[in-house]
Amino acid sequence: MLFALIKKELLALIRDVHGLAALFLMPLVFIIIMSLALKDVYDPPVKTLPYAIENRDSQPLATTLVEEWKKRHGKPQQEGANWQESVQSGKLSYVLVIEKDFSDALVSGKPDGGIQLRLVTDPGLEGGVFAANKAELVMIASEMRARALLAKTRMMMGAPRGRHAAVPDADTEVSAQEIVEAERFAAGSRPSAVQQNVPAWLVFGMFFVVASLSNLFIQERQCGALARLASLGVPVSIMIWSKALPYLVINGIQAALMLAVGVWLMPLLGGDALSLAGIHWGALLIVLLAVSMAAISLALALASLVRTQAQAATMGPVVNILMAAIGGVMVPKFVMPETMQRIAEFSPMSWGLEGMLAVLLRSSDISGVMLPSAKLAGFAMLMMVVAVLLFRRRVS
């Protein structure tokens, strides 16, 4: 009896192609995606980030620093004086600004020289990469200062090479930490984990309407309710809108709820608060609307594509999780290698995330979110065409 029941179970499983795909294909794809995406986690891509240098110091020490940085990080981009925009938009990961008194402050070794080296980074730059770059800059500057002080001391004492050199004064600073500053380029908001996580999981959550929308759609198709509506003369367009609009509202509630959690609940739980200070509300609404349209259209297309409840139950979450894995929700895009980052560009979740981060981290206005919003709107239109074509077939 047990054998017969086991056999039945296995046969049922083998004949459920979608279930099998969820069991085998999804972990397989996940292993591939996650391994590729996290490839550089233990070797952060500090050396390959796009950056620029603004050198306001004409002395040789500044040139030495530039050369040293180039040696370690490759060739900088030519951005001129308007690099702020590029950093804010994330086009440049950071800019190294060498102030005009850098060389003097370095050689003097006095702590009152003020900030002479600035590392101004993309607001969304990952914390580890941010800290690594800052530490490297302090290290290079300190080494240069040590060499400069040593050379100065030798010159003052006329001591030949190889002999014991005089120890600098107690108030002479060897570390260059006090002249180095690293800051994120942020207009209005302070970057934090919550500032990055809320948009990521909000986008993910909004796309999850796929599961519930397709479940109900299959149910009403199978019981004949949709055919009944069609026989009553309800146009396909009305049927589709009647599904899309409630989910637009649901997406809106999701967004309000998630943002509220970030703003009010997170501080109560001891976390950082999400800051909405200085954000462009119009831009936020446009991004949210575009994400919602893309999510609902995808849901409608998938719901029209699948044939059974079981397919709907597996396909929706699988598509969502894969889009999230590729699109930078589960693994932030900046820790991915370049190839994976390019692949991420094709995930609608990545576009949504890009738009949300632009609003919440970089305080972008409407023009700053037009590109990701346009991509999402285009995707929504494509999916809607697919949905309408399949929907007509399914209803009949």
Next chain:
Amino acid sequence: MLSIKELTFRYPSADKPALEGATFDAVRGEVLGLLGPNGAGKTTLISHLSGLLPVQKGEISIDGQQLAVVRRAAPARIAVAPQEYAFYPMLTVNENLECFASAGGLGGTRKQQRIAECLAFAKLERFARTRAERLSGGLKRRLNLAIALLPEPELILLDEPTVGVDPQSRAFLLEAVKELARHGAAVIYTSHYMEEIEAIADRVVIIDEGKLLCDGTLEELLGSGAIKVHLGVDGMGAPTLSELLARFGVTKAAGEGWLLTLAEDKTPASLLSALEQAGGRIRFAEFGRSNLEQLFMSLTHHSLRD
């Protein structure tokens, strides 16, 4: 009212047509029983009338106007109560009626009036606030029917409306269907229960493999059949008995006895008399005309279908 002429339909990639030259009418005030084994073409026919399939060949018209034109102008003139529970199980009875009434173009006080009338017709008033998923099978069937009646259709298609219901609900539903016809609607009723069709249909159409096999009133279809006699006889040798029976009609063995289809000029009384004169003792004898089930089985050749 409804006129179907030479309707032929072939599904893409199908070997043979699902419907082939089907021709019949349904008139107001009558219940038309539509019979056919599985795969006969009933669903294809219903899908045509529901507007879910286009007419490939032939013609369907309502009061002389093409079906497509009628459907475009007033789709609610034709209603379908499908075999499935075609409503939303998570909604209450009233919410379902509201939803489909609005979908059928009803609004305002007219909508509320029709909902109340249909609730009363299906005797569902007590369950108006009950979720559809919690209704019994019989009540679900009644809700299915009530939804179909919301827009006051002139032609109503009921596809197996009594499947899985208790005898009381079945009796109620059959009476309700007859009432619809009495009020002037044309009703097309499909069922596998022959006794239901015999009980309520004014006319019967039997289709099989897409073709129309017969169309007529019950009297026409059953009255024309020859008399069958099923009998058991002792005291006679098989050859003698067989020879005697052959003089009265076509004979074949049936269980412990014989089944005889009487020739037109013979009567059961003359047969029984001849048997007694020949020394036979009649153990049992039953006779009568074919019922609908026998007619159906003989027309569709008794074979099991996929």
